[in-house]
Amino acid sequence: MDYSKTLRNNNKIFSETRAHRYQTQCTADLSFRFALTGNEQFQMGRRELSIYPDSFLLLNKGTQYTSKIDSDTPVESFSIAFDQAFLQDFNQAYSLPASKLLDNAGKTTSDVLDFNETIYPLSADMRLNIRHLKQHLDDGVQDELLINEYLHHSLINYYRIYTNEIADKAEKLNFTNQTTRIEILKRLNLAKDYMYTNYNKNISLEELAKHAYLSVNHLLRTFKQAFNLSPHQFLIQLRLQRSRILLKTTRYPINEIVCLVGFECPSSFIRLFKNRYSITPQKYRQSLSK
Amino acid sequence: MKIKYTQIFVKDMEEAISFFTKKLGFCASDKIAFDKENDQIPMRINNADQYVNLVEDKGESGFKSRIILSTDDCLKDYHNLKTMGVDFKGQPQYLAVGLCAEFNDNYGNAYVLLEERNYNEL
Numbered sequence: 001m002d003y004s005k006t007l008r009n010n011n012k013i014f015s016e017t018r019a020h021r022y023q024t025q026c027t028a029d030l031s032f033r034f035a036l037t038g039n040e041q042f043q044m045g046r047r048e049l050s051i052y053p054d055s056f057l058l059l060n061k062g063t064q065y066t067s068k069i070d071s072d073t074p075v076e077s078f079s080i081a082f083d084q085a086f087l088q089d090f091n092q093a094y095s096l097p098a099s100k101l102l103d104n105a106g107k108t109t110s111d112v113l114d115f116n117e118t119i120y121p122l123s124a125d126m127r128l129n130i131r132h133l134k135q136h137l138d139d140g141v142q143d144e145l146l147i148n149e150y151l152h153h154s155l156i157n158y159y160r161i162y163t164n165e166i167a168d169k170a171e172k173l174n175f176t177n178q179t180t181r182i183e184i185l186k187r188l189n190l191a192k193d194y195m196y197t198n199y200n201k202n203i204s205l206e207e208l209a210k211h212a213y214l215s216v217n218h219l220l221r222t223f224k225q226a227f228n229l230s231p232h233q234f235l236i237q238l239r240l241q242r243s244r245i246l247l248k249t250t251r252y253p254i255n256e257i258v259c260l261v262g263f264e265c266p267s268s269f270i271r272l273f274k275n276r277y278s279i280t281p282q283k284y285r286q287s288l289s290k
Numbered sequence: 291m292k293i294k295y296t297q298i299f300v301k302d303m304e305e306a307i308s309f310f311t312k313k314l315g316f317c318a319s320d321k322i323a324f325d326k327e328n329d330q331i332p333m334r335i336n337n338a339d340q341y342v343n344l345v346e347d348k349g350e351s352g353f354k355s356r357i358i359l360s361t362d363d364c365l366k367d368y369h370n371l372k373t374m375g376v377d378f379k380g381q382p383q384y385l386a387v388g389l390c391a392e393f394n395d396n397y398g399n400a401y402v403l404l405e406e407r408n409y410n411e412l
Contacts (some may be wrong), residue, residue, distance in 0.1 A: 054412060124409045125384055132363050146369045153365060153382070160384075244412050 001138045008144060010083035011151055015134065017076050021069040026062060029081040030115070032154065033057040033067075034122070034130060037249065038075030041068045041197075044117075047190075050197040053245055055119050056126075058158075063117065078134060080151060090155050116166055118189040119196045126157035169226040184222050187212045191219060191231065199238045200262035205231065239263060240276050247285045254281050294340060295332060298355045299347035300397045306344050307331060309395055313374045316342075347397070356400040364389040364405035371403070 005013045012029070033040070035051045042049045042057060043066040051057050059065065061084070069075045133150035141147070170185040191212035195203065208231055209219045223231050239261040246257045255266055263269040273281050300306035310316040316333040319341065324330050327348070332341035342357060361367045368382050368391045382391040388407035394400055 124407060124411070125389070128389075128407060129365065132365065136366070143369075145373075146366065149365050149369050156384075241412070248412060 003137065005137065005147075007147060009086055009148065011086055011148065012081040013133075013137065013147070013151075014079045014081075015077070015137065017074045018069050019071050019074045021077075022066070024064075024066045026064050027059045027081065028061070029083060030061050030087060031059045031079055031081040032158070033059060034078040036076040036078055036130075036134070038069070038071050038073060040075055040077055041070075042066070043068070047193070048197055049119055049193055051119060052196075052242060053127075053249075054122055054241055055196055056122050057119050058115055058117055060114050060117050078130065080154060082151070082155070086148075086151070087155070090152065094156065094159055115162065116186065116189060119193050120158075120161050120165055123157055123161050126154060126161065129153050129157060172226050173222060174225055184214075185226060187214050188219075188223055188226055191223065192234070195231065195235050195238060199235060199242060200260060202262075203235065236272060237276070240273055243269070243273065243281065244277070244284070247281055248288055254285075257281070295330075295343050296341075296355070296357065297330065297343045297345050298357065298395075298397075298399050299345050299351065299353045300395070300399075301347055302396070303331070303344060303346045305396065307333075310342075310344070313371065313376050352398075354398045354400070356402065358402045358404050361403055361405050364391060364403055367403055 002016050003014075007013075010029075033042070033051060034053075034056045036053055039050055039052045042051070044059075044063060049057060069077065129150055133147065133154075136146065136150075166185065166189075169188075170181045173181045173184055175181045175184065191208050191214075194208060194211045205216050205219070209216045212219055214222070220230065223229070223234070227234060229237070243257050243261045243263075246252060246260060247254075250257075252260065254270075258264075258266045258269045261269075263272075270280055273279075273284075277284065279287070298306075307318055310333045311318060314335070316335045319332040319334065321329045321331050322343070324343070328345050330343035330345050332343050334341045347353065364382050368378065371393070372378060376393050379392045379394070382389050382403075386409075388405045390402050390404045392400060392402050
């Protein structure tokens with residue numbers, strides 16, 4: 001369902017379902033962008049990012065970007081833009097531990113909150129809250145206090161994801177200097193973004209290292225430190241996770257899903273899937289239709 | 291066999307009925323004489339076949355209950371109940387089992403509004 005809603009406190013919510021769309025914009029406020037079904041691509045300068053239902057993108061205030069939807073089936077695009085005052089209020093109540101801060105997150109320098117502009121995994125709590133919110137808006141609910149309750153909670157969810165994905169990961173890096181840790185983690189996130197976006201293509205380590213502005217050795221070592229996984233293992237997990245979304249939301253045959261998520265051989269896909277989820281893809285799909 | 295009635299001890303029956311019906315949205319059924327001393331008023335919500343029976347605590351037994359209410363949207367019910375004047379102990383909290391918010395009645399009984407969440411599903 002399509003709508004654009006501006007609340008009295010200037011928080012904004014957009015919902016649009018499109019198979020094709022192309023737009024260039026500049027964010028007026030810090031925004032979360034979701035693709036609840038299908039995928040949406042973003043270009044910011046030379047960075048290309050693609051979001052799927054298991055992830056979302058944070059855009060800081062004043063970011064120039066182009067977004068594109070080009071799909072056979074309609075994509076549910078949903079976004080929230082937070083008013084600065086609302087964010088500041090929230091931040092005062094829920095400030096992140098100061099020692100763990102990246103960028104200016106949580107700090108009020110120049111009164112603008114600035115977070116790591118990257119693709120984040122969409123946690124189950126955030127996904128469910130967003131789903132509930134969207135359902136209420138689709139049903140025409142006008143109660144702004146209720147809507148703001150959900151927006152408040154999406155920030156609580158985001159702060160937890162931020163702590164897990166950014167602050168805690170930076171702490172794991174073996175560098176004494178905090179600034180170095182932050183810089184390396186930012187670059188590792190560039191590598192992660194690249195995998196989130198190109199997960200179904202053949203990605204070489206050289207290519208990945210180039211996008212992260214790190215040497216191959218450096219990338220391998222630091223990635224493992226931060227995420228407890230090699231980039232290859234991370235990519236395999238991501239492909240398996242996305243195959244699960246396709247098994248759940250589409251009727252594509254399994255052989256087709258194998259190719260769609262970037263595996264070459266169905267038997268190794270089935271083996272890896274079973275190792276990870278203790279169920280075969282076929283049985284997983286059957287279990288959902290019961 | 292199944293669970294049908296649980297009991298909550300309250301100090302003031304009239305006030306408790308009003309709390310359950312006006313604030314929480316329960317319906318009162320006809321009173322049942324479970325034993326010689328006490329009448330109990332079964333309360334239920336959404337026509338469920340489970341009741342909480344309000345029992346007047348005439349002595350000083352001080353018996354307290356903790357009731358877990360299931361919801362499919364904790365934030366919505368939290369917001370609606372708060373609007374109706376229910377005094378929550380704090381904001382909804384994220385637990386391993388899901389999202390929950392807690393409030394008390396005037397007699398020391400605790401109520402937990404729980405939205406169970408499956409964190410393994412996509």
